[in-house]
Amino acid sequence: MQGPDEQQRMMVRIVQGNGKDNRSWMPLGCLTTALFLATLGVSVFIFAIPLLALQDKIPTPLLGAAFSGYFFAKLLIAPLAGRLSDTKGPRTILAVSAFSGALLPLIPLVSTSYQILYLVQFGLGLAAGAMKPVGSAAVAALAAARNRGKAFSLYNGVVNAAFFLGPVIGGLLFYNRNLVPVLLFLAVTMGVSGMIVLLALPSDTTTCLASSSTRVKEQTPWLSRTALLLAVSGRTLCTASLLAFYPAMLAQSLHGPTWLTGLVFALPSLAACVFLPLGGWLADRQDTKGLALLGMALSGLCLVGLHRAHSGSAFVVLGLLLGLGSALSFPSSMTFAVSLGLRQGQTMGWFHTAANMGFVCGPLVGGAAAHYLNSIPLALAVVGLVGLALLVPLSWLVLARTPGFLQKGIITAGCLLVLMGLGQWSLQGQAVGKEAPTDGEAEVGQRYAGVAMGNVVHMTVFGLTPEQGGEASQQAFATISRLEAEYGHRNYAGSVGRVNLGAGKAPVQVIRPAFDLIARALELGRMSNGVFDVTIGAITVLPGYYREKAEADKKHLVDYKKVVLDQEKGTVFLPEKGMALDLGGLAKGAIMDSAAATLRSQGASSALVEAGGDLFCYGDRTWKVGIQNPRGDGLLGVIEVANAGVCGSGDYYQYAFTEQDGTVKRKHHILDPSLLDSADKSVAVTVVGPSAEQADALATTLFILGPKAGQKLLQHYSQSSALWVLPDASLVRSPGFPAFLQSQPSEE
Known part of the structure; x- marks a missing residue:
């Protein structure tokens, strides 16, 4: 009779003995290729589904539910698939999963309703959730015991490569907003994966290494x-x-x-x-x-x-x-x-x-x-x-x-x-953020954070209990989420996205806040003689638009005067196909103002909302705000503000270096509508205004104008002031801009 230690040693000998050193790497290479293709096909499909959801205005909660269903399917199937692999063999499980994954994308070719697509996504969760554990167990079964580390490194390497390539290929296949190429690619990759499994994986491959003649009782x-x-x-x-x-x-x-x-x-x-x-x-x-x-x-x-x-x-x-x-x-x-x-x-x-x-x-x-x-x-x-x-x-x-x-x-x-x-x-x-109250009071604000508008959004709330502050912040984040969806030009279900889709076709009714924001944007376009022009979206909706100067034939699409508003019906119309709105020059500020208004309505006596360095504060507190050095580490200086919005615009947020006329130039995301190219009169601008929306919009406009023309425009906005950083690193301050709290570089 064998003791537990002897049984464990016997078990180890069985496991090691099953990994024969003369075992060929060919089946292992074919298996990893099959797993690579299956993973690649699924990752391409998973990448394309959210893009399709935006295009077809599928509700966001349904999109989230679909992805939850996908991961839940993987969670459920993994242990069951592993157990079946030990009894039926990995070859059968892998082949059935791959061929099921190949048949599933054929269903949406008949009907592309989102219910069908989400059912396919759930089915793919089952297929992928079965292939991953069974595939990794088969890798262990095929590899010699002394080479399993190398085998698993190969397996993880090809899976990671598939995850890298998936979004790239998915973007190419879905370029024309057509899901059919994505579905066919998924069907082909899964089908080829199944064929490789059937042809190259030995039929006697087993993931249960104890033979029927083994009398050793496995110790758990x-x-x-x-x-x-x-x-x-x-x-x-x-x-x-x-x-x-x-x-x-x-x-x-x-x-x-x-x-x-x-x-x-x-x-x-x-x-x-x-x-x-x-x-x-x-x-x-x-x-x-x-x-x-x-x-x-x-x-x-x-x-x-x-x-x-x-x-x-x-x-x-x-x-x-x-x-x-x-x-x-x-x-x-x-x-x-x-x-x-x-x-x-x-x-x-x-x-x-x-x-x-x-x-x-x-x-x-x-x-x-x-x-x-x-x-x-x-x-x-x-x-x-x-x-x-x-x-x-x-x-x-x-x-x-x-x-x-x-x-x-x-x-x-x-x-x-x-x-x-x-x-x-x-x-x-x-310390959370760069802002801190200066009044030295003992009261500590409630602080909250979330991710929105491509930034980390911080909120500091005073005058509420922790429970009230938590509820108020949740309401404010809900406001941000709702308005971000309405104002963003990449969300085709939102107000701006629908207006862009309707360009050259028909007027589109939008929510009242979006209508009013567009009206104010057009007014700033008039005040700045077109320097601030939200129809620049005809250029900025394109990926990497700032790397090269836009084509001259798009010039006629950038003209804020062509936008037609119907106040009574609440509609917005872009009369020419190819026109598009981009509210990025003021939307973030407007959303921060709305979030602060939500906090105020919930009873917060003072609050600060900050997103990516831009902020709005209200109440009886004074805040210190650091102004970033656009060409180096640290700050240019620190100012004090109260009941104000502070927003910046600079060429260091999104940029690329390109060669033009033999000279390397910095191309950035802020375009001068008159040039259809990156503005070059400023490096950075910081604006302090009565609202974050006004500060945000003026920061973009003044960056393009430069300090000379910019200060003339500021005469129409008496409550706002600005600080420019010029290409030669000098600073220009408009009248009324807060003084730095410490000595700083010389200013003009």
Whole structure:
């Protein structure tokens, strides 16, 4: 009779013996190719669905419900698919899932109603949710035991590559707003994936490595399995939060062009792909528990440290370390998982269920932390701490070889103390935003944060209890969400989006706030002689519009005088096809004003609303506001404001360097309508006005005009003032602009 230790050793010998060293890499390569194609097809479809929803005015809650259904389907099917793989074999499960995924996109070719599309999306969730755990279990079954780390690094590499290429191919296929090419691509990739599985995957491949003649009773390493699943859920919790909130954090911190934000955002994934071969090589030679713990801990620590990053180089270093952590933990954690039992399909099913749980919960945890802490960077730090806390059971397993319970307890206590220290380091002394009240009163405002309008939005509310403040902030964020949808030209279901779709066809009725905002925008166009022109949308709706000068044949489409308003019917009409409105020059300010009005209506005596450096404040408080240096680190100076909007406009938010006449020039997103090219008379402008809307609109206009013509326009807006930063780095201040609180560079 064998004891438990002998049984465990026998089990390990069975697992290792099943991975024959002479096993060909050909089936493994074909399997990873099949999984790559399936993942690519699904990612292309998933990318195109939100674009179609915007085009066809599908309600946003239904879109969110569809994606929730997709992830819920993956969550449900993973353990079941893994168990079936152990009894029926992975070949059957993979082929059925792939061919089902190939047939599903044929249904919308008959009917493209959103109910049918969402049903297809749910079905794809089942197909993809089955293929991932079964595919990873089959990878383990095909690879020799000593090469499983390399096999899993290959598997993760091709999956990451598919996720990268999916949005690119999806954008190309959906370029003409036609879903048929996307559906056909999905059907072909899934069909080819199924054919590869049938032709190249050996029929005798099994994910249950115990043969019928084996008399060893498998021991269930429940502690190891539980510790690993907690660690995996913690890792994906961090990953999901990073995907949800990192772009907004980068946009707020870097103040660079969108391509730079995208590059830094993609850096962890790119670094993971580069370091994956190293992770696989180490997983075949080192203790997989310790290596997985090291990689996950490194990723968690980087997440905790992100809020301390204030420069591009710091984000680059942390991005590389995040990628290294992922590359170390992916192959090692999967190799460790398949070593825990003979039923590898079941093991990988639960492995991916834990991963899916992290993806579901990550944005929820991060969003709640951001709302409570009023800071996206601090929210990511909190998520990182949660991820590190979920590593404690795995740490105990790694310490299993440490002799004595007392020694283990001491080391574990030390780890917990380090975790607590990291938490204190993360949260202490963190000022939220650049604004702070100067009156020195003891009352502390309620602070809230969220992501909207492409920025992190902060609200500071006074005169309410925490419960009242929370309710007021929720109402204000609801106002922001509603108006952002109505004013944004990329939302085809909103007021402005519908007006643009109706260009050259018929007048479009819009909500009253949108009508009034468009009317005020046209009035500023008249006052500025067309310098502020919301019909510039004919140019700005195009991707990367500022990289090259617009074609001259679009000049006739940019003319605010052509816009037809019907006050009685509340309609807006663009008479020529190709015309489009872009309210980006004043919409953010108008939305901040409306959010502040909501807070006031909820009883807040004083409040500040800030988004991406622009703000509006009201009440009996004075606020210090820092003005950013557009060509360097730090601030130009600090001013004090009260009951005012402060907005800026600059060439450093979105830009690209292009060569023109042999000279490299900075092309940015603020266009001079008379030139259809980037304005060049200013580097940055800051405006203080009675409302955020007026400050926002004037900042754009004065940036284009420059200080000489700009100060003439300001004579019609006596309550507003401006500060220009010119190309030679000199400063020009209009009468009435607040003085800096400290000595600054010379001004004209």
